[in-house]
Amino acid sequence: MTERRVGVWLFGARGSVATTTIAGAAALRHGGAPVGLVTETPAFADAGLVPTDQLVFGGHDIVETPLTKRLESLVAGGVLPHGIESLVRADLAATEPDLVTVVDRQVSQYEQVKQWAADIRTFAERHDLESVVAINVASTEAPYPHHPSHDDVGVLRHALTGADDVLPASSLAALAAFEAAASYVDFTPSNSIRPAAVRQWAADRGLPFGGQDAKTGETLVKSVLAPMFSARALQVHAWSGTNLLGGGDGATLADPRTAQSKNTSKERGLSDLIGDVAGEVHIDYVDPMGDWKTAWDHIVFSGFLGVRMTMQFTWQGCDSALAAPLVLDLARLSAAALDRGHVGAMPFLGFYFKDPVDSTEHSLVRQYDELLRWVREC
Amino acid sequence: MTERRVGVWLFGARGSVATTTIAGAAALRHGGAPVGLVTETPAFADAGLVPTDQLVFGGHDIVETPLTKRLESLVAGGVLPHGIESLVRADLAATEPDLVTVVDRQVSQYEQVKQWAADIRTFAERHDLESVVAINVASTEAPYPHHPSHDDVGVLRHALTGADDVLPASSLAALAAFEAAASYVDFTPSNSIRPAAVRQWAADRGLPFGGQDAKTGETLVKSVLAPMFSARALQVHAWSGTNLLGGGDGATLADPRTAQSKNTSKERGLSDLIGDVAGEVHIDYVDPMGDWKTAWDHIVFSGFLGVRMTMQFTWQGCDSALAAPLVLDLARLSAAALDRGHVGAMPFLGFYFKDPVDSTEHSLVRQYDELLRWVREC
């Protein structure tokens, strides 16, 4: 597995997660410790994954904030350590030419897909890349209304050429990836690969896709606590959660419509693990918290003979710093799937997601074992 | 697997855990829901375990408090639901004749073992039991100094006949169980089966043993959180814990020497799972908390590039109500092991313990899978 270089195409390439990912990969090259990178642990040592220093970054974004400027605000907000600026500034500057600004569309959605796919291919050729993996780290979209074209790839192909929009941006991004022979992983709970026709499109092209909605904090903890209650036959009666967060992600989720995408995704795992229980999940935008997030969960359960007990937890983390190493993991694993010729959904990536495609397994430990089995299969 | 009745011999038979167990088994017979009983979940349905209504209880204790009186104080303390008294009073009264009071010993430790074994055999004969499983639910002992006889069963057999004590009560209890052809499981972190000679004694008799130190609260949670941090390659720097509890268990653990047994046992799992980290564990006796326990844990960890984050949890539970269904589980599983002719340590019971014999697996989910594999083997 020598000398191959893999392109990582990020949709939302100038956001916090993307910038932390690109800066982090650079920091690793300069000797940073790979904390949070699952694929750098000993269990994955013999998997032949592409080394992180062979990853080349490019991407789309609708804003033009320079990566170095975003980096500064991440450092000021405590997401990235002081001192990293001087270390990685040159790397970020070198990535700038590979970031394409998305402008208001004047053409059909089909033309848009073709244009984005061309951007990705240009990137691959410029760097002589063996393959490209696309990952969506853009802001969460509101739920998109169903359209008949979502159910059939032929109908969809035709509808895209029409004057009306039939797909949201995240799905166009997925199709663009497939048209450029790239895999596609959705790190968010957006629509992207939810329509059957989008999934079929990937299959028709012989490409893998995965997602959705990376679990980095509260849901990560849920994915180990819920199996605990369940393994011990302790009956959970209510699970309530409040998430406080500032930053760009917080502002997006303060919109009730995008929050709906998030909540649906967050709650799926819990419901699959322990059934429907009482309790609500709140996502509050609290500006002074910046890029940091605090989640409080309160769980009411019964022990023997119905005696009521309580568990609470508080998680205080920085989402971008938790997300970035997972993006690198997913890039490496997607590259392996492409290399192995995997076609269609990648349920073995469920370890990373709140709402894993084609999988009902939400227990983190079992998901980990499943990932490791897949990695070792070859 | 019909009509067989299994004896459950409890060391510490008049304590909170034992009383809750005996009352709980009676409540189940009268239609109570088996919350917290892992062996009553669907996954164990076909395992052919002895039904809980075929369990017959007996045991040793040094106190003489009637079970019904203890029951009343457990109800008053909220450990057991109001209304249970009338339901199970008759069952508890029926158990009284099978509870043997331990008096100050005038004989050698060897004679003591023989006498206790005779008590167990009498119990088995009186009820025409197919087999007897012994479980230690007495108060935690202080660590016992090493004695040369602990390393060799022949030396031990001889030393026991001497004038000096060479073993603590919990180990004598284990030997008594083995002499009565019973299995032995230690629910506490006491010495019991720690000496090699005690384990060899079980093997010589062709009997199984297991333990130690049931995980019911804080450690249960640790056993899923630590694997989470580890699976996600998040570096844990410090894990601090404070346990507040009242009741008899609290008073025992307020003694620094017994607390030492407990802490050693509690910390083993964490250290096996994530290595040595900073932080202390406190066990405080807080009388007004009665039979309830609150644990607060505070974890400092790093995400990508060393950014420090924090997780805290609070567990508010009632130990006896969490422990009792596990005692019933262990009785049923030990009976199955006896039935299958299993000899020596039972590492497949690690799911229940902080310090599992002959096992270094501390991840709850993996322990659960291991238990289920063993159950289904036959």
Add this chain to the structure above:
Amino acid sequence: MTERRVGVWLFGARGSVATTTIAGAAALRHGGAPVGLVTETPAFADAGLVPTDQLVFGGHDIVETPLTKRLESLVAGGVLPHGIESLVRADLAATEPDLVTVVDRQVSQYEQVKQWAADIRTFAERHDLESVVAINVASTEAPYPHHPSHDDVGVLRHALTGADDVLPASSLAALAAFEAAASYVDFTPSNSIRPAAVRQWAADRGLPFGGQDAKTGETLVKSVLAPMFSARALQVHAWSGTNLLGGGDGATLADPRTAQSKNTSKERGLSDLIGDVAGEVHIDYVDPMGDWKTAWDHIVFSGFLGVRMTMQFTWQGCDSALAAPLVLDLARLSAAALDRGHVGAMPFLGFYFKDPVDSTEHSLVRQYDELLRWVREC
């Protein structure tokens, strides 16, 4: 201050708070400890307040559940201690004849007021009471639209005789109290005494009124923490809160309209104390929590040179058991105000309320001092 007996007329007389109050007063007569009763502390010993065993209870309610039945469910829910039933059953039964059921109104609002006032006077005569104090402990109402009659007592008097409703039930209750020469205190955030005309009505009759929205839990804590941050010049940036509760109160507040009354009232104190800060307050109905409530608050503040710090607290209490002694306090204090001929708002009761009438003081300690000053004035 001898031999006088005071009537306590409760609107919502069969609810949890009222039942706990009536049962609690009876338990005190039978030797119960007056925990939570501020007016029973030494500082109030010489105030000449009417003794609690001279309080006689009556009231209105729209339901007919017997007090003893409500008592049983409060005991089952852990709000009242086991054993209290036998102690106070006779007292509750003796109160039943003084509880008047409110039926659907066929008459004008003015007639309604007269009828309710007559109920109160009948009660006073039957028991030969020196005076009657009315307290509203009914469910929280939704905000009521403004009507021109709310601003002028003459206009109101006329409007009440018309066919259209111009006041909500809580305001009618206040007027009924005034018509029966009783004082009126609103324990809830309902409309009741908010209209200027209702307040003027009390003044015209020479009667005192007070409220609103008793602080029993989260807001009680806020009323000491906010002054702490403020006294130490620590800048609060965000204060977020989540309240989980079941029971009847929870069900009422799950309705967004009544929650609005509650939230407006809850937030007033914080805003008066530390200005407007970021953060939301949630009130979630969590049925399995029964009569118990858990509040979690998360506060972001700055120390020197802007360094960000955090405080969190969790309050786990039972509202009825916190409210009932305050109702007794307010009954005794209202009786003293009546006795002293106090007319109009009672701002010196601010110690008890989230939204005190005619007062902007929200610091609990200062409110306490103000109450004590008033009590000692005479």
Add this chain to the structure above:
Amino acid sequence: MTERRVGVWLFGARGSVATTTIAGAAALRHGGAPVGLVTETPAFADAGLVPTDQLVFGGHDIVETPLTKRLESLVAGGVLPHGIESLVRADLAATEPDLVTVVDRQVSQYEQVKQWAADIRTFAERHDLESVVAINVASTEAPYPHHPSHDDVGVLRHALTGADDVLPASSLAALAAFEAAASYVDFTPSNSIRPAAVRQWAADRGLPFGGQDAKTGETLVKSVLAPMFSARALQVHAWSGTNLLGGGDGATLADPRTAQSKNTSKERGLSDLIGDVAGEVHIDYVDPMGDWKTAWDHIVFSGFLGVRMTMQFTWQGCDSALAAPLVLDLARLSAAALDRGHVGAMPFLGFYFKDPVDSTEHSLVRQYDELLRWVREC
């Protein structure tokens, strides 16, 4: 109150608190916001306190770490904001000549006092200071054994000239301050002004003294919560606390002997406020927490009729950033006391301390009012 400049002599002048204080005062001069400075709030505007930009810093320390180096580590640890280095570097460098290194003593304790007093006088003369206030911010000492000389100033004066040590360093520091006509405030729970003879010494010199043990976090919160429970007649049964901290302060307190000084001081207020209750206080050294501290408190209390309830809080703060503005407050207030000719204990500074001299008032709000009254007296 014009043009006068006041010297602030810090014992422990190179520690975290001192460095944050000196750097913070400089930052204020350069336009920093006075968050956490009580004496900069409007209530103190007319008090005529010496402006912070007229404070001149000097002090003793046993280490020689340059202030700028300590500053860097405070910035790296998140105690001080990035960017402050360039702002205040010159100010810190300018302070260096006024910091005197304490070396191993070869002379009698009396000579030591004289020498330190001379250091202070030299500092006062060099800067032409109107007065000097001394504040002890050195590490907490272990409790010092009682010596007969502690009870009588004449005996003490003689004993100090002998070969044996009779006082700990903090008391010598107090005497040195008095010999240099400076006031003395102990910010720590060390021995310093505890001996009656030391207090008498101050009185003989006509000087004020104050302390002890500044309340910056957990105890600050206790000083408002305990009065809340007490004002509401809610019975507190148990109050448990765990404090996790790293940094130099943590290392000092990890020594059980110094922890004893701290705990005695911490618990005094609680006991004065609500009597003796169950529960322990732990102070754990957790190295990875650096200069940050987390306190968790768990309170068990009863409402009406003995129903048990619980409150928990978590305080996550940075002690140095909380302490530094208080040091500036105390310097300004001590200077006012000197100016007004106040002699002896300053109980009106109780607002700042866990264990206030000559005061049993621990309610923060009342302490605040008392401070304000004193300030406004003149």
